[in-house]
Structure formats: structure tokens, C-alpha cells
Amino acid sequence: MDKEAFIKDEGLMCYDIYFYIDLPQVDQSTKRVYINIEIQNKASPRYHLVTRSIAYSSRMISSQWGREYDSENYDGMKKVYSFWIMPQATKSKDGCINQLKIAENHLSGNYEEKIESYDKEEQLMIYLSKGHSPNDKYESYDEILMPIGALLNNTLNYQEKNEVIKEYGLDDEEFEERMRDMCNLGEVIELEALEKGTKKGTQKERIRSIKNIMTKLKMSFKEAIAFLEIPEDEVLELEDAFNNDLKNKN
Incomplete structure (x- = not known):
């Protein structure tokens, strides 16, 4: 889907990856879920990433207005997932996966709402350390954490990444080609770390x-x-310089 989500008076939000999946159900119907994946190299910016993930999930829900639900049918709202992967977290956070979701709390009485009526958003915060050795298995969710960690670890070369990927059964030709492209991003990641x-x-x-x-x-x-x-105060000046540079080259 379009990675840019703009709402008047609320600004522009840019997702890293944004798509939906239609999941087949037993009754032959389909259940749609919207998914956002963010790769965040800076695990501790000037704000809590959890609050940013809530903002992204909220925008994913509000942008469904007029497409999935409206004032006549709020039940058409589809669930959203926002995955945040921090590949350069501290060693103390390495392998941590935190799940945040809406939960019902009975303050009085024992009436229960149907879970599908409020289970509409979920955030998963995944922390990985680039110092994690590919030879050390994670205690939990190793089949998820190890391949992701290897792919996003900019200290491992292509051969080291490839060995991990093959061990976890992800060694088809197309995947290897994409991984090789990722390995060529070392210079870009280094620049990003210096400039961000x-x-x-x-x-x-x-x-x-x-x-x-x-x-x-x-x-x-x-x-x-x-x-x-x-x-933000630098964007306009950089955009003008960027456009002028393009004109001069043309």
C-alpha cells in the first residue's frame, strides 16, 4: 500500500513497509488485517518508540475510514499490527519482544465484550543486538529472532548472513539475491548513523x-x-539545495 499517509491538519506519516493480508477463514470468508513494519536503528530517540508505534497504529485505523468502516458501520474496522524492529539495541534488551494490545478490564460486574469488537490494534517491539553471535541460539522465538537479527546486522558480511539464512531454510535464489543487495547497504547505514x-x-x-x-x-x-x-527546520533548505543540484546536473 501507499507508504505515505496524510490527513489534513494531522500531517504526513511515512511507513517503512505497509500492506494488508486477506486471511482465509473456515467458513470460506476472508479476514483482512493491516500490517506495518518499521526498522528503527536508533532504539532510544528523543521520545519513547512505543508512543510512536501507537500513533502509527492509530493512523492505520483512522485511514480505513470510508474504505473499511464509516459512521453507519464501525464494525467494519480491520485490525492493525505495527511491528517495530530495533537491530542495534543494547545487549540487555537483546531478544526481548514486547507485545502491547487492547485488553478488557472488568471494574464492576462480569459482563464480557466480544473480543473481536475491541481487539483492533497491536504493537510488537522487537529488540536485537548487533553484538549477538550467530552461533548463540535465542532462548525463545529463535526461529524469528535469529534470521531477522542476521539480516539487519551490519557487522556481518554476506557469507555470514547466508550461513544463518540457510540454517533456517530461507536459502532460495530470490531471497539470496535480495540479501546480497542488503549487504551492499553498509555504506548507506554508516552514513545514516553519522547524519541522522x-x-x-x-x-x-x-x-x-x-x-x-x-x-x-x-x-x-x-x-x-x-x-x-x-x-523540520532544515528540510526546506535541503530540499531547495537538492532540487538545484538536480537542475545543475541536467
Whole structure:
């Protein structure tokens, strides 16, 4: 789906990955769920990532208005999942998976709402450390954590990643090709780590960083800006410089 979600007076929100799945049910119907996946290199920004994940889930629900539900049928609302993966978390958080979801709490009486009426959003925060050895199994959910951790670990080379992937049965040709492309992003990730949310480097260097992100990760200018978390007061100036640079080359 479109990775840009804009609502008037609420601003633009850019997802890393956003899609939906129609799940076949026993009664031959389908159940649709919306899924957002975010890769967050900076595990501790200036705010709590949990609050950001709630904002993303809320936007995924509100953007269904007029498509899945409206004022005549709120029950058409589809459940949303927001997965947040932090591949550079501290060792103390390595392997942690936190689930946040709506739960019913009976303050008085014992009447129960049907779970499908309120079970509409869920966030999963997945913490991984790049210092985790590919030879050490995780105690829980190893079949999920190890492949993800290996793929997003920018300290492992292609061969090391490939060995992990083959062990977990993900070694088809298309997957290997995509993984090889990911391994070529080392320079981009390094630039991102230096530039994200800072004023370090000249404007020329920052423009080069943006272009690398756009090329390697196939992002638009707005997506690259959001990925780098460049402060809003710098975006307009960088956009003008970016456009002027394109004109001069043409």
C-alpha cells in the first residue's frame, strides 16, 4: 500500500513497509488485517518508540475510514499490527519482544465484550543486538529472532548472513539475491548513523547521504528525509539545495 499517509491538519506519516493480508477463514470468508513494519536503528530517540508505534497504529485505523468502516458501520474496522524492529539495541534488551494490545478490564460486574469488537490494534517491539553471535541460539522465538537479527546486522558480511539464512531454510535464489543487495547497504547505514538527527557534515555531504538512501533503498526524497530523521527546520533548505543540484546536473 501507499507508504505515505496524510490527513489534513494531522500531517504526513511515512511507513517503512505497509500492506494488508486477506486471511482465509473456515467458513470460506476472508479476514483482512493491516500490517506495518518499521526498522528503527536508533532504539532510544528523543521520545519513547512505543508512543510512536501507537500513533502509527492509530493512523492505520483512522485511514480505513470510508474504505473499511464509516459512521453507519464501525464494525467494519480491520485490525492493525505495527511491528517495530530495533537491530542495534543494547545487549540487555537483546531478544526481548514486547507485545502491547487492547485488553478488557472488568471494574464492576462480569459482563464480557466480544473480543473481536475491541481487539483492533497491536504493537510488537522487537529488540536485537548487533553484538549477538550467530552461533548463540535465542532462548525463545529463535526461529524469528535469529534470521531477522542476521539480516539487519551490519557487522556481518554476506557469507555470514547466508550461513544463518540457510540454517533456517530461507536459502532460495530470490531471497539470496535480495540479501546480497542488503549487504551492499553498509555504506548507506554508516552514513545514516553519522547524519541522522544531527547537524554534522556539510550540506553537500548531507545531500549525498540523502541521494544514497534514495538510490540504495529506493525511497523518495520525503521518505529519505523521514528515514534520516532530519529536523523540520532544515528540510526546506535541503530540499531547495537538492532540487538545484538536480537542475545543475541536467
